Amino acid sequence: MRVLITGGAGFLGTLLARRLLADPPAFGGGPAGPVDELILLDPLPPAADLAGDPRVRVVAAGLDAIGELRPVDAIFHLAGVVSGAAEVDFDLGLRTNLDGTRAVLDWARAHPVPPILVFTSSLAVFGQDPALDTPIDTPIDTPIDTPIDTPIDTVIEDDTLPRPQSSYGFQKFIGEQLVADYTRRGYLRGRSVRLMTVAVRPGRPNAAASGFLSGLIREPVHGQATTCPVPPDLPVALSSPGRSIEGIVTAAAVSDDRWGSTTAMTLPGLSTTPAQLAAGLDRVVGPGTSKLISWTPDPAIVAIVGRWPARFRTRRAAALGLRANEDVDSVIREFLGRS
Template identity: 50%
Template sequence: MKLLITGGAGFLGARLARTLLARGELTGRTIERLVLADLVPAPDDLRADPRVEVHVGTVLDLAASLNTERFDGVFHLASAVSSECEADFELGLRSNLDSTRSLLDALRAAGNAPRLVFSSSVAVFGSDPALPLPAVVRDDTLPTPQSSYGVQKFICEQLVADYTRKGFIDGRVARLMTVSVRPGRPNGAASSFLSGIIREPLAGQETICPVSPDTEVALASPANTIAGLIAVFEASRDAFGGRTALNLPALTVRVQDMLDALESVGGSAARARVRFEPDAAIARIVGSWPARFESPRGERLGLRADTDFLSIVEQYRSDFPAAVQPA
């Protein structure tokens, strides 16, 4: 089996790659080759695996170079993130919309209708004056994105659905929740602070929270997110249920709850390293996203939300012990 992961050097892409290589198979088929495509090389441990091939460049570059190369499966994770797309409209169009269409056309030209999972976002939901956001987003809630990033993701969802309808690919869309806790440095996402307010204090560094402690958000741990992507890939067409995007299950927490979990793991000194400095732009973007979900489609695939945020912080400490100072 030959697989492609775009965004394969990023945190989620690399974690997905490690999970797949450790399993050794997908849908009962042996993974013989895994292509990791990203703007930067994949981590050393992945490049050392003889099954891994690395492509460095944009998705547009990748699509142009495939020359009808056939993949059995694709995880399309590469994307410009929310704040980047809001600040640079052309970047968002190029990195999200143009890249996705080019990749889909390359897969279409290959002619073998590979299975594809596209990672979308809950940013496709928002509160429109004609259609206010409901208190709980359900599987049949109509997307009304309120940001360029959300619009681009929703357009790509529809492209994947139509290429699937035409038989060019076997496409599935998983809408990801904000993933926390991410390791490393902050990125350009409006939600980046939802990892930073845990990661930096646990490393002994001060950080800023740009929203109110009462702000509710929908989160998922890295492990749960990867499990969701794999489950969506492995689901039969009937089990996935149509061509409409699937909302992965979410844990709803307040920022205050997150800081309580931080204190449980890192002590009061860690919590004191978080300083509140309101940022209206970030608060507007994050506040437009839904915080409460009911996801029976995901549950029918065996997926469940994380039980609590403390377990997510413990997962981070277990995964990255060197990044956590003793309490």
């Protein structure tokens, strides 16, 4: 098998590459077999262990170089501009998240045999609009013009219509639709997976609007102060790196029949709050660890993250054996195990 990972030097790309080399899935429900060549397409250098693996081919370039590559059996399209950066620089988001995705799909379209393509989308394709949403506990016979003062608490189902509230969300949703149409036409075997906020990420903070969720754990674990830019009781949905990789690999592994005709699938997520993450720090790391967190809301971050839903009912993913993290303590312990 020849496999490509775009964004292969990133955090998730690195974890995915190691997983595919150590335990390759039976792609598309076919027979299991080794990954003979794993191509990592990324302008940045990969981890040393991957760079030194004879099965790995490093292509130090962006998505505009994808046309120079030979056909592969499976594609994992992880490369993209994160939410905060896409909101600040609209043109950058369009070039990478739309034009780049289109380049990947057109390259796949030219393959002699339609490849499996897994596109990492996001919970950001959904959004909460106070003008349209109603709280989950609102009586069904409440007149539509009745003022509602309680917080919105939308539960996202598998068939919930996406309604992005950010440039990043719109770009990911358009990418999903392109994957669906290219699949419908038989150009590829596409599966779009909507990831939750992935936490905890190691290293320096990135430009993702939700990046603070990793910082709430990562910095205090290392004895460093951090700031939470949203209210402590703001509902959020997250998934640990391990659970996220499991969802991505499963998307590539199952047969077309098991995946179904709807190409986009929402992966499971743990519904929690920053305050619950802070309490988990004190339980798992040690009493008083959460005192390193200061609570200073940033209206720009709240405007993005506050419109993302935090409750999901993911029956399709559950039917494939995928589950959310049990609790915040397990998320923190997974990070400690990787540190």
